[in-house]
Amino acid sequence: MKSVLKIVKTGGKLIEDKARFQEFLKDFSAMEGPKVLVHGGGNFATEVATKLGYETKMLDGRRITDANSMQVITMVYAGLISKNIVAGLQKLGSNAVGLCGADGKSVISRKRPVKEVDYGFVGDIEEINVAFISSLLEQDIIPVFSAISYSEEGEILNTNADSIAAEISKAMSREYETELYYCFEKKGVLADAQDDDSVIEVLDKEKYQELVEKKIISDGMLPKLHNCFQALENGVSTIYLGDSGLLQKNSIHTKIVE
């Protein structure tokens, strides 16, 4: 039987709240067995970009990553946030290493081709280096990934943290039974967006499609859940969504099953 590997993705809003993020790190550190952490950068990158006088370019609600933005993302995600998470975990007794996709060629992507829109330095994931990640896990080291991938052309590229977590979970399922945890500011998938306590505790594909048809699942949640079901079809055993209490299974949350 394969041993269980837990892949946890932490959301931006959680990172921004220092006290809650410290709670998150404690819960994460206390999770048993091999694990991986994936993080974005919240609004820190936008804050730093604004202070540096760089304009944040958006198109139809999506960020355009120009060269300046990519510099800021590299500084904030792979530098400031990554290394502070690692130091925080070390202090809690969990050995960790902060990585971006270029490190050990761990997350290889392809720069998104320019069609109607040029998204700039954005990468779509092509390959995960399972051997390298496994070698760290075997040494009881937690790989901590920032939302940056690497293209074979030598570029570091902005890459969605949800996607990195999903692709790592899928790829690692060759060697482990993988569980994917999406931690964010809500308690789970809500049946009523206005009611934080209306958590759907178990969501399968049938129920998901029903909720999509009834337009109960909101815009922001759609791509996340689409990725979840796609991950389940590609080797991931279970997916959980909820706040950081989820990591110790001591809070209500959503469990996604096929």
Next chain:
Amino acid sequence: MKSVLKIVKTGGKLIEDKARFQEFLKDFSAMEGPKVLVHGGGNFATEVATKLGYETKMLDGRRITDANSMQVITMVYAGLISKNIVAGLQKLGSNAVGLCGADGKSVISRKRPVKEVDYGFVGDIEEINVAFISSLLEQDIIPVFSAISYSEEGEILNTNADSIAAEISKAMSREYETELYYCFEKKGVLADAQDDDSVIEVLDKEKYQELVEKKIISDGMLPKLHNCFQALENGVSTIYLGDSGLLQKNSIHTKIVE
């Protein structure tokens, strides 16, 4: 017989010059055998700090690292510069991982005690994690260290890159024959500071002391050379100083021997 491990420290001014730094990476990538790279951040950190509106505090020519400075150093050294070096090496076919001292608890330090001066978030190295560095080298991965260490109190601390290179060289000499390379903008130690071609090709302790007494060796070079001789006494086999041509031994340079 132990195999040879090369530890290369690259200077700030070299990093600032894009074309020369690309040459440096090529020369470094072409060096045979296991190797480690240590880098600082040049003036980038000061530039970013200034743009962010943070004042750089100096006392008697030495930088005081306050909380804001430490944030900027973490962003610039461990983020921007580290990850761009790693991407550059990957493109040249050299597998690498960008680390700070907190990663894998690779460089443990103690926050400098406050005596007459409070240097702020500055660490003096206490221990190098030889097992972790060796595990990367055994996988043909180049550890790339930024000038940041980690204290057991959970802090990430600004730490002199020359010292990190020297301490790694000394510690790794338990398992390897270590050669230490200091690459900077000069061709080596100069007999005449005004004449770039007056390189002293071989420098032993006796000659060094003679040059110190004659005040031929300038202020900036003194602590560097002091560290060199201290490293030689603690297991390092040879130390080289020069520009990046040094890495392929195709330029004149200084060799330091006991």
